[in-house]
Amino acid sequence: xxxxxxxxxxxxxxxxxxxxxxxxxxxxxxxxxxxxxxxxxxxxxxxxxxxxxxxxxxxxxxxxxxxxxxxxxxxxxxxxxxxxxxxxxxxxxxxxxxxxxxxxxxxxxx
Amino acid sequence: xxxxxxxxxxxxxxxxxxxxxxxxxxxxxxxxxxxxxxxxxxxxxxxxxxxxxxxxxxxxxxxxxxxxxxxxxxxxxxxxxxxxxxxxxxxxxxxxxxxxxxxxxxxxxxxxxx
Numbered sequence: 154x155x156x157x158x159x160x161x162x163x164x165x166x167x168x169x170x171x172x173x174x175x176x177x178x179x180x181x182x183x184x185x186x187x188x189x190x191x192x193x194x195x196x197x198x199x200x201x202x203x204x205x206x207x208x209x210x211x212x213x214x215x216x217x218x219x220x221x222x223x224x225x226x227x228x229x230x231x232x233x234x235x236x237x238x239x240x241x242x243x244x245x246x247x248x249x250x251x252x253x254x255x256x257x258x259x260x261x262x263x
Numbered sequence: 264x265x266x267x268x269x270x271x272x273x274x275x276x277x278x279x280x281x282x283x284x285x286x287x288x289x290x291x292x293x294x295x296x297x298x299x300x301x302x303x304x305x306x307x308x309x310x311x312x313x314x315x316x317x318x319x320x321x322x323x324x325x326x327x328x329x330x331x332x333x334x335x336x337x338x339x340x341x342x343x344x345x346x347x348x349x350x351x352x353x354x355x356x357x358x359x360x361x362x363x364x365x366x367x368x369x370x371x372x373x374x375x376x377x
Contacts, residue, residue, distance in 0.1 A: 161303055185364045196267070196354050196368030197306065241305050245364045253305030 156180050159242055159254030167262050172229040176242035176254045179223065183244040183252075186218050188227045191239045191256065200240075201227070232261045265289060267369035269355050275375045276345055283341045284372045288357030295338050296366060297330055298354040299323065306354055306368075312338060313360065345376045 189197035239256040298306035314335035332338040356366040
C-alpha cells in the first residue's frame with residue numbers, strides 16, 4: 154500500500170458545480186496536510202494546508218481532514234474554468250518529509 | 264519576478280550524455296529541494312540543502328546524479344550518462360527553514376532522453 158493514495162482522474166465537471174477531491178493515507182505520523190495546484194507546464198503551488206482534523210475555508214476552497222479515517226478532502230465551490238489543473242494532496246511528517254499524491258486532473262467545462 | 268527560477272526549461276539529450284540543470288531559489292530562503300516528477304505522478308523527493316550543506320539524499324538519487332549548492336545560493340543538478348528512464352520533469356523548490364512545510368516550486372526543467 155502506498156503511503157498516499159489519490160485518484161488520478163481525469164475529473165470533468167460543468168462550470169459552477171461543487172468539486173470534491175480526496176486522498177487517503179496510511180502513515181499516522183503525518184501532521185500537516187496540504188493541497189497543491191499545478192497548472193500545465195508549471196510547478197505546483199500551495200493552495201491550502203491544515204494541521205489537525207477539521208475544516209479550513211479560504212474563499213471558494215475548503216480543506217477537510219479526518220485523521221481517524223486517514224482521509225482528506227478539498228472542496229471547490231462555484232468551480233470556474235480557471236480551476237482546471239492538477240490538484241496534488243501532500244502530507245508532511247514530523248521529520249519534515251513531504252509525500253505527494255499522484256494528483257487528480259480536473260477539467261471545468263464552460 | 265522574485266519566485267524560484269530554473270534553467271533550462273527544456274532539455275533534449277541523447278542517452279549517455281551528461282546534463283546540468285540550474286535552480287535559483289527565492290533569495291531569503293535557506294532550504295532548497297530537488298524533486299523529480301514523471302507523467303501522472305506527484306513530485307518525488309531527490310535531495311535537499313540547508314544553505315550550502317546537502318542534508319539528505321533519496322535512494323532515488325543514483326550515483327549518476329550529483330547536486331551542489333555552492334555558497335548557499337543557486338543549485339545545480341547534474342546527471343551523468345543519462346538513461347531513457349531519467350526522462351522527467353525536474354522541479355526545484357525553496358523554503359524558509361521555519362516554515363519548511365510550505366515549499367515554493369519553480370517551473371521545472373523537462374528532460375527528454377532519446
